[in-house]
Amino acid sequence: xxxxxxxxxxxxxxxxFMDAYAKRELRRRILKAIAIPGYQVPYASRELPIARGWGxxxxxxxxxxxxxxxxxxxxxxxxxxxxxxxxxxxxxxRMSGAETTTDTLKATILQSRxxxxxxxxxxxxxxxxxxxxxxxxxxxTADMSKASQLHADADYGQIWLLLYEQLVRYRQYxxxxxxxxxxxxxxxxxxxxxxRWDTPKLHQSxxxxxxxxxxxxxxxxxxxxxxxxxxxxxxxxxxxxDQRGWVCKTTGIQNKFMNELPQEDGTAxxxxxxxxxAEKLMNRGKTAPTYYDDEGNFYHAGYLRPPVLPTx
Amino acid sequence: xxxxxRGGEEAIQHAELFYQALxxxxxxxxxxxxxxxxxxxxDKVMGEGSLYAPELAALALAQTGGDVYxxxxxxxxxxxxxxxxxxxxxxxxxxxxxxxxxxxxFKDIPGGQVLGPTLDYSHRLLRLDILDGVAxxxxxxxxAAETAAASTYPAVADWQRxxxxxxSIESDQMQAVDxxxxxxxxxxxxxxxxxxxxxxxxxxxxxxxxxGYASMRGYGLIHPTVNExxxxxxxxxxxxxxxxxxxSAGRVRVSxxxxxTSGGQSGKAGYQLGFAxxxxxxxxxxxxxxxxxxxxxHHEPHPAxxxxxxxxxxxxxxxxxxxxxxxxxxxxxxxxxxxxxRKVIDTFYTGDKPASQELETMKxxxx
Numbered sequence: 001x002x003x004x005x006x007x008x009x010x011x012x013x014x015x016x017f018m019d020a021y022a023k024r025e026l027r028r029r030i031l032k033a034i035a036i037p038g039y040q041v042p043y044a045s046r047e048l049p050i051a052r053g054w055g056x057x058x059x060x061x062x063x064x065x066x067x068x069x070x071x072x073x074x075x076x077x078x079x080x081x082x083x084x085x086x087x088x089x090x091x092x093x094r095m096s097g098a099e100t101t102t103d104t105l106k107a108t109i110l111q112s113r114x115x116x117x118x119x120x121x122x123x124x125x126x127x128x129x130x131x132x133x134x135x136x137x138x139x140x141t142a143d144m145s146k147a148s149q150l151h152a153d154a155d156y157g158q159i160w161l162l163l164y165e166q167l168v169r170y171r172q173y174x175x176x177x178x179x180x181x182x183x184x185x186x187x188x189x190x191x192x193x194x195x196r197w198d199t200p201k202l203h204q205s206x207x208x209x210x211x212x213x214x215x216x217x218x219x220x221x222x223x224x225x226x227x228x229x230x231x232x233x234x235x236x237x238x239x240x241x242d243q244r245g246w247v248c249k250t251t252g253i254q255n256k257f258m259n260e261l262p263q264e265d266g267t268a269x270x271x272x273x274x275x276x277x278a279e280k281l282m283n284r285g286k287t288a289p290t291y292y293d294d295e296g297n298f299y300h301a302g303y304l305r306p307p308v309l310p311t312x
Numbered sequence: 313x314x315x316x317x318r319g320g321e322e323a324i325q326h327a328e329l330f331y332q333a334l335x336x337x338x339x340x341x342x343x344x345x346x347x348x349x350x351x352x353x354x355d356k357v358m359g360e361g362s363l364y365a366p367e368l369a370a371l372a373l374a375q376t377g378g379d380v381y382x383x384x385x386x387x388x389x390x391x392x393x394x395x396x397x398x399x400x401x402x403x404x405x406x407x408x409x410x411x412x413x414x415x416x417x418f419k420d421i422p423g424g425q426v427l428g429p430t431l432d433y434s435h436r437l438l439r440l441d442i443l444d445g446v447a448x449x450x451x452x453x454x455x456a457a458e459t460a461a462a463s464t465y466p467a468v469a470d471w472q473r474x475x476x477x478x479x480s481i482e483s484d485q486m487q488a489v490d491x492x493x494x495x496x497x498x499x500x501x502x503x504x505x506x507x508x509x510x511x512x513x514x515x516x517x518x519x520x521x522x523x524g525y526a527s528m529r530g531y532g533l534i535h536p537t538v539n540e541x542x543x544x545x546x547x548x549x550x551x552x553x554x555x556x557x558x559x560s561a562g563r564v565r566v567s568x569x570x571x572x573t574s575g576g577q578s579g580k581a582g583y584q585l586g587f588a589x590x591x592x593x594x595x596x597x598x599x600x601x602x603x604x605x606x607x608x609x610h611h612e613p614h615p616a617x618x619x620x621x622x623x624x625x626x627x628x629x630x631x632x633x634x635x636x637x638x639x640x641x642x643x644x645x646x647x648x649x650x651x652x653x654r655k656v657i658d659t660f661y662t663g664d665k666p667a668s669q670e671l672e673t674m675k676x677x678x679x
Contacts, residue, residue: 013393021496022392042498049389052633054640077644084640086320114644132637145501145620170656176649195648215630217499241651260647273644309659 016063017095022046026064030210033221038183040134040151045217055088055113057214058130062092062111065126070098073107078115078257078273085113102276105288114177116198118256118274119288120299121207123224129192131213134220136180136190156188163231171309173238181230183222188231197240197257200303201291202228237305244296246270251281255296335377346370355565355592356380360628361387362495362514364564364591381632388629392495399488401549401558405467408544408566415468416538417572423465428543468540469570469585477583478572501620508608508619512601513590516628523616523626524600527607531614536571536603539585543567543593564591569598573606 014020022044029043048056048063055076066072074089076082080102088111089100101107104117111128121127137147140158150156159180166174173179177193181202191199192211202209202222212219222228232238246258249269256277258270272278280287291299298304336342347354347370354369361369361384369387376382412428415421472478494510503511512520528536544567547560568589575584586606588598610617625631 017393019393019395021395025496042500044496044498046495047385047388047392047629049386051385051636052630053635053637054633056633077641081320082641083320083324087324090321090324113640114642132634143618143620144624171659172652172655174652174656176652177645193642193645193648195644196651197648215634241648242655243651257644259643260650 013095015096016066017048017091018046018060018063022060023064026060029219030061030064030221033210033219034208034223036187037223037226038187038189038220040148040187040189040218040220043217043219045214048214050088050091052215053132054084055111055130055214057212057216057219058111058113058128059088059091060214061128061210061212061219062109063095065109065128066092066096066098068097069108070096071106071108072096072098072100073102073104073110073276074100074112075110075115075117075274075276076113077259078117079275080279081275102279104274104276114193114195115257115273116194116201116291118272118277118290118292120291121205123206125207127207127209129194129209129211131190131192131211131218132215133178134190134211134213134216134218136178136188138190151187154186159188159231163233167233167236167310172307173232173236179230179238181228183228184226187220189220189222191228195241195257196230196238197243197292199228199230199238200240200298200300202226203300203303204228236308236310239307240304243270248272248278251278253281253294255292255294256290331377335374338374343367343370343374346374352593353378353380355590355594356517356597357383357387359590359592359594359597360384360514360516361391362510362591363387363391381628385629385633398550398553400561401551403546403549403566405540405542405568406464406470408542408546409463409563410465410542410544412543413465413540414538415540417468417540421468421540422471423462426461426465465542469572472539472572472583478585479582499623503619503623508605508623509588511623511627512588512605514628515597515601515626516631517594517597519626519628519631520597520600520604523622524603526614527603527616528600531616532603532607533610533617534573534575534603534606536573536586536599536606538599539570539572541567541569541595541598543595565593566591567593567595567598569595569602571599571602571606 016023018026025044029041033039033041045057046060048059050056050059062072072089072092073080074085074092076085079085092098093100104110104119104121107125109126109128110117110121111130113130116127135144135147137150137159139162141147141150150158163173166172177195178190179196179199180188181191181199183189189211191202204225204227205222206224208224209222210219211221230238241257243258245254246260247254248256248258248271250271253272257273259273261269261271263269277287289299293299347366350373353373354366357369357373357380358364358366365387368390369383372383372386376386410426412430413426415425469478473480492504492506494507494514497507499507526532543565545563546566548562548564549558550561551558566589568587571586572583573586584606586602586604588601588605590598604616604622607617608619608622615621
């Protein structure tokens with residue numbers, strides 16, 4: 001027997017890049033995050049061969065979950081062929097051999113930056129959202145140690161005050177994406193910078209949502225069938241983006257989240273943000289029910305309410 | 313294997329080829345040249361990369377065309393895949409093969425001031441004659457001393473401790489495996505001192521300098537006096553796993569700085585030390601970092617006095633990565649914000665003119 005017989009064959013990188021210790025840590029943190037919906041679980045966050053701030057949080061979660069039998073979909077701004085999505089997909093498949101898809105329904109793991117797809121995700125799917133800033137209280141305190149104390153005490157007065165000030169100044173909530181939301185009646189989360197259009201999709205969803213911030217080293221989860229409510233005063237309901245009348249220039253469809261494309265003549269054209277869904281429509285493929293129907297009604301009736309312009 | 317969505321993939325592959333076309337040919341010789349000619353750049357990259365590997369650092373620099381943040385990221389990403397197979401014995405200052413060691417606090421110190429290799433007192437003139445090829449680089453080697461200098465030197469702080477000016481220290485009996493490790497632990501505040509010193513050692517040189525300089529210039533609370541600055545070579549002492557014998561696995565360039573300021577811990581009289589050490593020789597970073605080590609406990613009056621602020625914002629890979637991530641498309645979030653801004657404009661303005669204060673209805677209704 002020679003030494004070489006005892007040694008493992010040379011392998012430049014572990015399966016799915018991260019070593020077993022890093023994966024074990026991630027999986028334990030993920031379990032903790034699922035057990036405490038909305039709670040930000042600190043983790044070590046290893047460096048990956050992708051720049052920090054470019055999806056390394058989501059990527060670590062995906063790499064700790066992916067297996068050879070996985071089917072992975074990666075989107076950025078809703079698009080599969082965006083350069084950053086392409087780059088992350090290339091890395092995940094290179095390191096894991098997993099299959100990839102652009103079909104939301106076929107994906108077992110769907111990693112996304114800034115969007116949740118239009119078609120209703122189902123049980124057994126994992127949505128991994130890349131998070132730049134996990135802290136919904138960052139706007140009221142930049143200090144993470146102070147923010148974690150506020151979360152521990154469920155002391156959310158300052159963020160309610162922020163919303164109240166918006167109503168006083170603008171007569172409406174002016175938060176764009178990352179609309180702060182209450183998970184399971186306990187923790188307020190920043191649902192990553194998804195548009196308000198996507199925030200209600202987290203409520204009582206059949207799929208698991210994992211949100212991970214690699215640079216900030218925090219991950220949190222919305223388990224399946226968990227209540228998620230955007231913060232709103234009872235008399236001034238939360239509003240999603242108003243894109244009524246915007247018609248997709250390629251599919252002719254309405255009442256899905258659109259990209260607004262400025263035109264040289266000063267007007268704008270619109271196209272579906274969800275490129276996988278657009279692809280299906282173009283190919284006359286079978287589509288699944290969507291969170292918003294063709295009239296724009298959300299699938300949980302009564303969850304969204306008509307706007308009220310408060311008099312102050 | 314089915315690979316989805318081709319367009320973006322081709323674009324990024326071409327972009328990488330364009331970048332590589334700007335660089336010289338990557339050869340073992342080119343990497344060796346970088347390693348030989350640019351030791352201080354190597355030290356900066358190895359320090360921030362927290363991986364002592366001159367050959368890999370040179371490769372990282374050659375491969376990125378000298379983009380330091382990219383080179384550091386390459387080293388860090390490589391490092392994160394490497395298992396920790398053993399722990400070296402602690403290195404004590406007075407065991408380091410010291411080539412430069414100065415103290416600003418005293419005219420002379422036990423063992424003497426050793427100026428060693430430095431540009432501190434050189435004239436910063438470009439050697440234009442080198443460019444013309446007229447003169448060879450014929451700087452003479454420094455003359456050998458008649459008697460060899462000592463290879464090791466006592467720590468200045470030990471003298472101050474013996475005088476009662478600094479509190480005495482007791483050696484920590486912690487096992488190496490139990491030392492908190494900032495690369496594998498979740499970060500929480502207040503951070504253990506090990507995390508602080510590791511974070512400063514890995515920190516972005518420019519970031520540490522900016523915060524340290526702000527403190528020194530007047531936002532700080534202390535006047536840092538350089539008690540001792542030391543460059544040297546440390547043996548990586550290991551215990552043989554079977555025989556238990558100590559042996560050296562190699563030598564690494566290390567540097568450390570101590571700054572001293574009056575006002576002991578928790579209001580006691582005396583002095584306190586700020587400390588920083590890095591792999592490689594990184595003097596500017598060390599003086600700034602050891603100043604921050606003293607400053608980052610205080611919480612007031614400046615952000616640089618909180619460890620959370622210092623540790624988060626001097627992280628080279630995170631800061632540079634987040635900064636360049638703003639190049640990524642953000643059109644979904646921007647659309648969301650535009651929706652809010654348009655609603656506010658619609659509420660309060662008609663064309664360019666402010667609307668009457670009383671608005672009958674809001675235009676937007678439920679989609």
